[in-house]
Amino acid sequence: MFRTTLRNLGSHRVRFLLTCVAIVLGVGLLTGTYVLTDTVHATFDELFDEISGGVDLTVRAQTAFENNSYGSDRALVDPAVLDEIRSVRGVAAAEGSVEGYAQMVGKDGKAIQPPGPPTLGWSWSDTPKFNAFRISDGRSPRNSGEVVVDAGTADAHDLSVGDTIDILLSDSKRNFEIVGVARFGEADNLAGATMALFDTATAVEVLTGGAGYSSIKVAAADGTAPADLQDDVEAVLPESMETVTAQELADESASSLTDGFGIFQTGLLVFAGVSLFVAGFIIFNTFSIVVAQRSREMGLMRAIGAGRRQLLVSVIAEAVVMAVLGAGLGVVFGLAVAHGLLAVFDLIGVSLPSTDLDLQTRTVVMGFALALLVTVFAALVPARRAARVSPVVAMAGEGAASDQSPVTRYVLGLLAGTTGAALIAAGLIGGGDRALSAVGGGAGLVFLAIAALSPLVAGPVVGLLGRPIALLRGVPGRLAGENACRDPRRTAATAAGLVVGIALVAFASVFAQSLKASTTGAIRDAVTSDFVVVGQTVGVTFGDDVTESLTGSSPVESVVPLRGRPEGAPWQLDGETKAVVGLPANGEAALDLGVLQGSIADLGDDGLLVQTDEADTNGWSVGDVVPMEFAKTGVRDFTVKGIYSEDVAGMVGDYVISTTAYDANFSEPRNLGIFLTAGAGADAEQQTTDLLAGHPNVKLLTLEEFVDEMGQQLDQMLGLVFVLLALAVVIAVLGIVTTLALAVFERTREIGLMRAVGMARRQVRSMVRWEAVIVAVYGAVLGITTGLVLSWAAVTAMASSGLTHFVVPGGLLAGIVVVAGAAGVLAAVLPARRASRLDVLASIVAD
Amino acid sequence: MAATIVQDRIATDAVAVTELVKTYGRGDNAVRVLKGVTLRIEQGRFTAIMGPSGSGKSTLLHCMAGLDDVTGGQVRIGSTDITAMTEAERTRLRRDRLGFVFQAYNLVPTLTAEENILLPSRLARRRHDPEYYGDVVATLGIANRLGHKPNQMSGGQQQRVAMARALVGRPEVVFADEPTGALDSRSSGALLGFLVHAVQEMGQTIVMVTHDPIAASRADRVVFLADGYIVGDMSDPTSDRILDTMKSLGG
Numbered sequence A: 001m002f003r004t005t006l007r008n009l010g011s012h013r014v015r016f017l018l019t020c021v022a023i024v025l026g027v028g029l030l031t032g033t034y035v036l037t038d039t040v041h042a043t044f045d046e047l048f049d050e051i052s053g054g055v056d057l058t059v060r061a062q063t064a065f066e067n068n069s070y071g072s073d074r075a076l077v078d079p080a081v082l083d084e085i086r087s088v089r090g091v092a093a094a095e096g097s098v099e100g101y102a103q104m105v106g107k108d109g110k111a112i113q114p115p116g117p118p119t120l121g122w123s124w125s126d127t128p129k130f131n132a133f134r135i136s137d138g139r140s141p142r143n144s145g146e147v148v149v150d151a152g153t154a155d156a157h158d159l160s161v162g163d164t165i166d167i168l169l170s171d172s173k174r175n176f177e178i179v180g181v182a183r184f185g186e187a188d189n190l191a192g193a194t195m196a197l198f199d200t201a202t203a204v205e206v207l208t209g210g211a212g213y214s215s216i217k218v219a220a221a222d223g224t225a226p227a228d229l230q231d232d233v234e235a236v237l238p239e240s241m242e243t244v245t246a247q248e249l250a251d252e253s254a255s256s257l258t259d260g261f262g263i264f265q266t267g268l269l270v271f272a273g274v275s276l277f278v279a280g281f282i283i284f285n286t287f288s289i290v291v292a293q294r295s296r297e298m299g300l301m302r303a304i305g306a307g308r309r310q311l312l313v314s315v316i317a318e319a320v321v322m323a324v325l326g327a328g329l330g331v332v333f334g335l336a337v338a339h340g341l342l343a344v345f346d347l348i349g350v351s352l353p354s355t356d357l358d359l360q361t362r363t364v365v366m367g368f369a370l371a372l373l374v375t376v377f378a379a380l381v382p383a384r385r386a387a388r389v390s391p392v393v394a395m396a397g398e399g400a401a402s403d404q405s406p407v408t409r410y411v412l413g414l415l416a417g418t419t420g421a422a423l424i425a426a427g428l429i430g431g432g433d434r435a436l437s438a439v440g441g442g443a444g445l446v447f448l449a450i451a452a453l454s455p456l457v458a459g460p461v462v463g464l465l466g467r468p469i470a471l472l473r474g475v476p477g478r479l480a481g482e483n484a485c486r487d488p489r490r491t492a493a494t495a496a497g498l499v500v501g502i503a504l505v506a507f508a509s510v511f512a513q514s515l516k517a518s519t520t521g522a523i524r525d526a527v528t529s530d531f532v533v534v535g536q537t538v539g540v541t542f543g544d545d546v547t548e549s550l551t552g553s554s555p556v557e558s559v560v561p562l563r564g565r566p567e568g569a570p571w572q573l574d575g576e577t578k579a580v581v582g583l584p585a586n587g588e589a590a591l592d593l594g595v596l597q598g599s600i601a602d603l604g605d606d607g608l609l610v611q612t613d614e615a616d617t618n619g620w621s622v623g624d625v626v627p628m629e630f631a632k633t634g635v636r637d638f639t640v641k642g643i644y645s646e647d648v649a650g651m652v653g654d655y656v657i658s659t660t661a662y663d664a665n666f667s668e669p670r671n672l673g674i675f676l677t678a679g680a681g682a683d684a685e686q687q688t689t690d691l692l693a694g695h696p697n698v699k700l701l702t703l704e705e706f707v708d709e710m711g712q713q714l715d716q717m718l719g720l721v722f723v724l725l726a727l728a729v730v731i732a733v734l735g736i737v738t739t740l741a742l743a744v745f746e747r748t749r750e751i752g753l754m755r756a757v758g759m760a761r762r763q764v765r766s767m768v769r770w771e772a773v774i775v776a777v778y779g780a781v782l783g784i785t786t787g788l789v790l791s792w793a794a795v796t797a798m799a800s801s802g803l804t805h806f807v808v809p810g811g812l813l814a815g816i817v818v819v820a821g822a823a824g825v826l827a828a829v830l831p832a833r834r835a836s837r838l839d840v841l842a843s844i845v846a847d
Numbered sequence B: 001m002a003a004t005i006v007q008d009r010i011a012t013d014a015v016a017v018t019e020l021v022k023t024y025g026r027g028d029n030a031v032r033v034l035k036g037v038t039l040r041i042e043q044g045r046f047t048a049i050m051g052p053s054g055s056g057k058s059t060l061l062h063c064m065a066g067l068d069d070v071t072g073g074q075v076r077i078g079s080t081d082i083t084a085m086t087e088a089e090r091t092r093l094r095r096d097r098l099g100f101v102f103q104a105y106n107l108v109p110t111l112t113a114e115e116n117i118l119l120p121s122r123l124a125r126r127r128h129d130p131e132y133y134g135d136v137v138a139t140l141g142i143a144n145r146l147g148h149k150p151n152q153m154s155g156g157q158q159q160r161v162a163m164a165r166a167l168v169g170r171p172e173v174v175f176a177d178e179p180t181g182a183l184d185s186r187s188s189g190a191l192l193g194f195l196v197h198a199v200q201e202m203g204q205t206i207v208m209v210t211h212d213p214i215a216a217s218r219a220d221r222v223v224f225l226a227d228g229y230i231v232g233d234m235s236d237p238t239s240d241r242i243l244d245t246m247k248s249l250g251g
Ligand SMILES: Nc1ncnc2c1ncn2[C@@H]1O[C@H](COP(=O)(O)OP(=O)(O)O)[C@@H](O)[C@H]1O
Pocket: B024, B025, B031, B033, B051, B052, B053, B054, B055, B056, B057, B058, B059, B060
């Protein structure tokens, strides 16, 4: 029996390969993602192990919760603590270390901003075992006028020893001489971050305003175990401080950096999932068609004594061979994917020290397991159909075995659909850490449900789509429509890939457009000032020195800085992370938050403004006390001083505190923007721009420009969506190609007959092509409908978090349908060619 | 005088096959199926081609009808030499000038009877003659089946639909390969009746391949094929005479 399996596979190599491609893609993306993440992790692990090897203990302030990819908010360490530590027995050396914001200004006068990674300033240690950097050119920094820069930035921006450079610091801009270029371990920089290194005294002054160290590095004396030393050191520390070992610190740093790659990981895994999902449908279709074709042969086998089980096993065995080969190729492809992505990272400046790709057993096992699971699961229904073939079929000829009742299928579909919808709803409304997996799993179930139920609508919808084509393209068009309708279940399974891909794209574009409309709406509602100062690079915050340059200078009248972080300045309420922004007492001069009660001016040191919906959800009213927990300062009681409109949540979020309170509880008092009122006229704009001359990291925008820029930012998100569309379409096209090729094979006689009575090759191609277009457009229509329903649900569920508008980008969605149709044409190229070249005599001679 | 006769013949022959050779395969595997067949099919007559199984009847039909290319010799439909035609030209020839009835699988399963009948003219984007269409459909007795799909019809009905398709475009020749091969004797007799009717009442030229002496006896003329050669030619045949000839051919 197994030999039959292998022979079957061998004799249909093309079909086999096509079926495998989707598995290869899915497993490839999956393993590629894991190889990449593991490699990045291993690289950083190694790097940080090497770097922190000489630092036996690190002393730092405790943090209430971890919150930030590049280190947590912590209080500074009082320099007095350093002396205490030095006096502990067994401490060979202890040194203060500082890190903070420092952004270099390039020779072109523009602030150097890497795409994503931060711009860092660090203190230079002269103790080699404390210093992760090695000078590759020049020398170390010795006084307050000198700086060493990382080799990556030096290369990219043509900086060399002897140059002078402006560096933007949290409260000023200063000029330094570059005295050296340094490398970070083996790497040119730290995962793309720019590094300015100052001697320790200078670093304390320019990075922390002289307030203290970020941490203290401790080396144990020979013969003293770091673990013993840890106890002794902790004994002299104030309550609010902690010590971490070299290993802990290395792990922490490595995983926080690896987390920075999380978004890539999520994106890639989504597509790995889509590929495997589509692979499932391709396999289902292939095996269904093959079983139908072979029903005679199987009937014969049954007649000569093969058991049902044996037939079932033979089909499953074929699926297993396919899965194993596909997964094997997939793992190889995954290595290539990881390699390619690393090259891309390198290209955009996020360079990693060269390391071998890290292919872990877990990754391989997962790839094979998923491939097997998907393949066998998909082949199960066709295999059971094969097992039910009656021996009589061998004699009777055509006619496959009876099928599982559609009712079961619909009931299961409905069940999956409702469960999926419930999961999505729970994820969206409940939020929290599990939200993503709940929404993802729910979406998967919904897609399965759609696949199960869509044969119900496939017939009528495809019939409708076929009508205009029949009118336009005559007989080939009519036949295309008929062929697409022939087996609604097959059509539904063929289109399933496109449904998933396009549903995701439709969801994302509706969501992005709604977000854009809500955000720009919120800005228009909230901002009453003429001008806005924002970071030169979208989404990059800036220091308060900009505020100072503007305050009190003509023609500027009021200056309202908005404190916050692009990802949201975090605080926790009973362990749940929320975001807050800070506004000064004169906030109402530039912003109208639609405050129903209270006022921005009255916030003081512990006052809180809450958005209406959020206040309702928590049952708060003016006068209630909210225990806000900050990473740096722990729990602080804030009193609700006012409630503001939910319409502006898209701009300031749900919580507003005073600038003073913000600065007291967050490490870096940086601004998302500054809202300005100034004397009217073009002069005012020019004069205000002049005031910003010393700040190359910011720019002045009019309110309209600001709205546009926020819109563009969201449009870029949409750009990413189009990359996803391309990928989804590619994968879906595979599904159409496979099914179509099989269908052409199945219809050999019919095509031969039509050719015999006068159908031209061109007409055969047209027939196949239009069938593909119909199936593709059907997939697009169903996908868009699904995407619209899902996004409507999401937007509605998130209305209270500022998603006040539901926008359907009609043109874009129409474009997607066109793209899907074009994809159908593309998918049909090979099957159509094959169909048109079929032997005319095939229909007459066969049998 | 002789020249005029030849000329007339060329003008009135529906199909003229000269020294037709057909070989399948190449080199050592080459099988010569037709070894030099010369045959003229007169217009307005019902010609049957008979011979033992594997003698090359279908091959000859395919070559005459432009369904297959030839290895040597010439085939003319009317005055058109089809041996030099490209595949696209032959497709147009089949669509516009010929009709076909095969043994089985004659109809496109997704199309209704009517759509199947009108398929060639619609492929050509040509209008059919509704009156003639009505006559053909009525004669064949399928007027009440026109909206049905093939799987809703009996084998005999399907073959009649196929015949209607072959006749409705008034082709120069209708080629039929064992059209009754899959039918019971009643349906078979009825179908042959329609073929005869088409020749006698509508002036249709029909070439039919068969190995059934009873079917062949309904034709005006029977041509015998054996071993790749024409080995006999009988006018006004009866089934007994046909059987005798077949026996002598060892079929
Ligand atoms: N495509 C082909 N390739 C090789 N041999 C063929 C092919 N078609 C027919 N033949 C051979 O040609 C011979 C005549 O076939 P055919 O014309 O179908 O005979 P008939 O219709 O008289 O039974 C047979 O021996 C058959 O095996």
